Amino acid sequence: MKLGAFTFVLHSHLPYCRQAGRWPHGEEWIHEAATECYVPLLRGLWDLRDEGVAFKSTIGLTPILVEQLRDPLVNEHLEQYIRGLIDAASSDVARHQRAGSERLAALASRYRSLYAETLQTYLDRLGGDVVGAFKSLQDSGHIEIATSAATHGYLPLFERESSVAAQVAVGLDAYRRIFGRRPTAIWLPECAYRPARTVTIDGVPIRQAGLEEVLADYDLQVFFSETHTVEGGTPVGKAAGDTIGPYGDVPRRYSVPLSSPATPHHGTTFEPYYVGSTHVAVIARNNRTGMQVWSAEHGYPGDYAYREFHKRDGVSGMRYWRITGRRVDLADKAEYDFDRARDAMNSHARHFAQLVEDLVAGYHAQTGRYGIVSCAYDTELFGHWWFEGTDWLREVLRLLAASDVVDLTTASEFVQLHPPEHHITLPESSWGQGGGDFTWKNVDTEWMWPVIHERERRIECIADRHTHANDLEAAVLKQAAREALLLQSSDWPFLVTTGQAREYAIERFEGHVERFDRLASALESGTVDARARALADELYDRDNPFADIDWRTFQSSTSAQPRRRSAAS
Numbered sequence: 001m002k003l004g005a006f007t008f009v010l011h012s013h014l015p016y017c018r019q020a021g022r023w024p025h026g027e028e029w030i031h032e033a034a035t036e037c038y039v040p041l042l043r044g045l046w047d048l049r050d051e052g053v054a055f056k057s058t059i060g061l062t063p064i065l066v067e068q069l070r071d072p073l074v075n076e077h078l079e080q081y082i083r084g085l086i087d088a089a090s091s092d093v094a095r096h097q098r099a100g101s102e103r104l105a106a107l108a109s110r111y112r113s114l115y116a117e118t119l120q121t122y123l124d125r126l127g128g129d130v131v132g133a134f135k136s137l138q139d140s141g142h143i144e145i146a147t148s149a150a151t152h153g154y155l156p157l158f159e160r161e162s163s164v165a166a167q168v169a170v171g172l173d174a175y176r177r178i179f180g181r182r183p184t185a186i187w188l189p190e191c192a193y194r195p196a197r198t199v200t201i202d203g204v205p206i207r208q209a210g211l212e213e214v215l216a217d218y219d220l221q222v223f224f225s226e227t228h229t230v231e232g233g234t235p236v237g238k239a240a241g242d243t244i245g246p247y248g249d250v251p252r253r254y255s256v257p258l259s260s261p262a263t264p265h266h267g268t269t270f271e272p273y274y275v276g277s278t279h280v281a282v283i284a285r286n287n288r289t290g291m292q293v294w295s296a297e298h299g300y301p302g303d304y305a306y307r308e309f310h311k312r313d314g315v316s317g318m319r320y321w322r323i324t325g326r327r328v329d330l331a332d333k334a335e336y337d338f339d340r341a342r343d344a345m346n347s348h349a350r351h352f353a354q355l356v357e358d359l360v361a362g363y364h365a366q367t368g369r370y371g372i373v374s375c376a377y378d379t380e381l382f383g384h385w386w387f388e389g390t391d392w393l394r395e396v397l398r399l400l401a402a403s404d405v406v407d408l409t410t411a412s413e414f415v416q417l418h419p420p421e422h423h424i425t426l427p428e429s430s431w432g433q434g435g436g437d438f439t440w441k442n443v444d445t446e447w448m449w450p451v452i453h454e455r456e457r458r459i460e461c462i463a464d465r466h467t468h469a470n471d472l473e474a475a476v477l478k479q480a481a482r483e484a485l486l487l488q489s490s491d492w493p494f495l496v497t498t499g500q501a502r503e504y505a506i507e508r509f510e511g512h513v514e515r516f517d518r519l520a521s522a523l524e525s526g527t528v529d530a531r532a533r534a535l536a537d538e539l540y541d542r543d544n545p546f547a548d549i550d551w552r553t554f555q556s557s558t559s560a561q562p563r564r565r566s567a568a569s
Helices: 028-050 063-069 072-098 102-125 130-139 161-179 211-217 227-231 287-294 338-367 389-401 411-417 448-465 471-487 491-498 502-524 530-542 557-567
Strands: 004-012 057-061 143-148 185-187 197-201 204-208 222-225 273-275 281-284 371-378 406-408
Touching: 004 338, 004 389, 004 411, 028 063, 028 072, 028 102, 028 130, 028 389, 057 063, 057 130, 057 185, 063 072, 063 130, 063 161, 072 102, 130 143, 130 161, 143 161, 143 411, 161 211, 161 448, 161 471, 161 557, 211 222, 222 227, 222 411, 227 281, 227 287, 281 371, 281 411, 287 338, 287 371, 338 371, 338 389, 338 406, 389 406, 448 471, 448 491, 448 502, 471 502, 471 530, 491 502, 502 530
Parallel strands: 004 057, 004 371, 004 406, 057 143, 143 185, 185 222, 222 281
Antiparallel strands: 197 204, 273 281
């Protein structure tokens, strides 16, 4: 009998950027992630399955990412993007040969072969259907696909309970439609949890449910949290520069406050717990394995043999250099060596597999219990930021599938086979810098939240007044609901805070607000006419996720309760 279990929890998410720019910000985010991360990851997982390797893993796909990956226009542009990389690599081969740089020409040739293989995998092996390829792995029992809130809204900062419910309900409806089953695991956006509390809105005290209560309403069984949420203690990444993730550092101009680490029960990441009075379980991220990758100083991605992310060829944009050394200037980076990097990757896979076995065995020796190591990462780290990362994931799964110590599992499977024995109360928290809300609400982003809250109230009132609608009204109501969800995305304040795409994020946020306001005004006027329908159709051509969205998910709790109970079934 093995001593414990392990699961990767990969959180896959990108902002909604369909037809919203290409380079440097916009739809190419999807093309880049699919080319460097999703397709290579799927290739590795399908290879393992074809080899008969009995692996299991947990992979979250946010609903808004799934909608984009299934969009015909996005996929048409993706194929063009990959072909463009093949052409660029081919041009580099000739250019470097003319310059007498045989080493760079050889690297360009490797890239040309790599991208040609990626295109072949995407079009032929996966049938041009990334989402369907993940579904195939779930249907064969190799992965569990976790859901998330519809547009990755930052739930703890919402004012209306209807917005929280709508984010969850729309995400679940999309999951059932696409994957043909009801999800049991959910990744709360930004790992952000909110306990029950009473707030005063417009002078009226209002109870906001703990997020576990919302998840229980929809029969979800398990969610994930940051380490300190369950363990207590100081949040990971307590100050800018401590880690390279989950998605990079908050700019150093900020003084990042810490969330309160206090919790009435200090648990362990090796065990799931029921939260509050519900039977919704939480599994926290194991910090030791997490920092083995996230740590900027000690994590695997910083190995000197690995590809340097920050240096690109001035003509093609290809990355031909390796990290070389921690303090080596970009101008002095050595050329990349695919074989040397592969050797480092295999060494790190063996080290990580051993680390997992040691952690599981140590917990069992200490407690006599069959625990779990849950290792959570942004999926986009692998293959994109860490070029060798998708191969590393494949090899870790291959090694642990053969382990005599560790069982590979999924989050829901573990909770079902090893139900929690204790209930726990959790503090408000996230996996952002400081462990709280700061990354999404600070001096640079606080202006966004009153704007969001006002639109929360408006869509709730509109939904309450339109339980029944004619075809003309329904088209406008659906598009208003889409724009309400899109303006709530946590990506816009995040990108403002980090400065990665500040102006772009503000433009996108204000654009969705403006579109929602135009639709809402038409609905509030009481006379939805052909012009309002034409506006809804025009905006749908641009913003088209969740084709079957039900605007009534935004109704206030009393009006929508029967509908929400039905949605959970």
